[in-house]
Amino acid sequence: MKAYIHTDIEGVAGWVFYAQTAHFGLANWHHTQRMNRLLTAEVLAAVRALEADGFTEIYVNDAHGYGYSLLFEEFPESCRIIHGRGGHGPGWTPFLDETINISIAIGQHPMAGTPCGNCNHSIWLLTDGKGNEHTLSETTMFALLAGVKGVPLVMVSGDDLLCKEVEQKIEGCALAPVKTSLGLQNACTLSPAASRKLIGEKVREGITNRTHTRPFVLPDPFRLNVADRDPAKPELEQPLEGDDIWKLMHAVCNRTYAKFGNTDAVDDRTFRWPPL
Numbered sequence: 001m002k003a004y005i006h007t008d009i010e011g012v013a014g015w016v017f018y019a020q021t022a023h024f025g026l027a028n029w030h031h032t033q034r035m036n037r038l039l040t041a042e043v044l045a046a047v048r049a050l051e052a053d054g055f056t057e058i059y060v061n062d063a064h065g066y067g068y069s070l071l072f073e074e075f076p077e078s079c080r081i082i083h084g085r086g087g088h089g090p091g092w093t094p095f096l097d098e099t100i101n102i103s104i105a106i107g108q109h110p111m112a113g114t115p116c117g118n119c120n121h122s123i124w125l126l127t128d129g130k131g132n133e134h135t136l137s138e139t140t141m142f143a144l145l146a147g148v149k150g151v152p153l154v155m156v157s158g159d160d161l162l163c164k165e166v167e168q169k170i171e172g173c174a175l176a177p178v179k180t181s182l183g184l185q186n187a188c189t190l191s192p193a194a195s196r197k198l199i200g201e202k203v204r205e206g207i208t209n210r211t212h213t214r215p216f217v218l219p220d221p222f223r224l225n226v227a228d229r230d231p232a233k234p235e236l237e238q239p240l241e242g243d244d245i246w247k248l249m250h251a252v253c254n255r256t257y258a259k260f261g262n263t264d265a266v267d268d269r270t271f272r273w274p275p276l
């Protein structure tokens with residue numbers, strides 16, 4: 001069986017704020033090292049639970065910002081790690097296709113505008129084919145992309161507010177709230193040992209419930225926009241429209257934050273530097 005683990009870092013137990021990347025001091029260096037270790041350990045807790053249940057092919061998507069946060073050398077043979085320059089691959093979720101049995105999301109954070117949401121950012125503003133308006137976090141946008149491929153999101157870890165959003169949208173998804181948000185840069189967090197134990201338990205619960213957890217789908221056609229920090233200030237003047245949420249999501253990304261689709265390639269052996 002095949003599983004897909006989508007990862008971010010702001011929802012990991014122990015993360016409460018970003019490193020001050022304008023300063024190259026040792027404190028920031030250590031912050032990055034520690035957070036990468038904590039993220040890797042949480043993902044490995046999910047991997048072990050999947051392996052114990054017979055999953056032999058596990059794709060792990062290193063999807064936070066720069067796309068190189070996971071300690072690659074820590075992963076077992078069952079895993080393939082998707083990593084590299086963030087926002088510059090062929091898409092946001094390579095290898096997420098119809099052959100995957102279940103998906104999981106680790107280290108997830110609340111959408112932009114969530115009151116008291118720890119490191120809340122990013123919000124997808126979506127109108128579906130029935131005229132219903134939705135606000136989606138990166139996590140539920142991931143669930144929607146997985147849904148296009150018929151893949152259910154069976155388990156999520158992150159802060160309590162993100163978990164609440166997922167609970168409202170995806171019935172049956174097992175939730176591991178590894179911290180309680182107390183503000184933009186504050187949280188009350190489980191210990192690393194407790195968070196990894198909870199993640200393992202919830203992955204097992206998600207696997208058990210997977211036949212009842214439906215892929216997350218919404219009716220087309222769609223209108224889509226995105227905002228980074230303030231939901232009232234979307235990035236595009238007009239939302240983009242389309243029937244295919246996969247293509248539409250990447251079209252919005254390419255108009256705002258990302259350069260998906262190998263735009264750095266001049267030919268198959270030459271790449272622009274610095275990238276576009």
Ligand SMILES: [Zn+2]
Nearest residue numbers: 008009064065
């Ligand atoms: Zn992130």
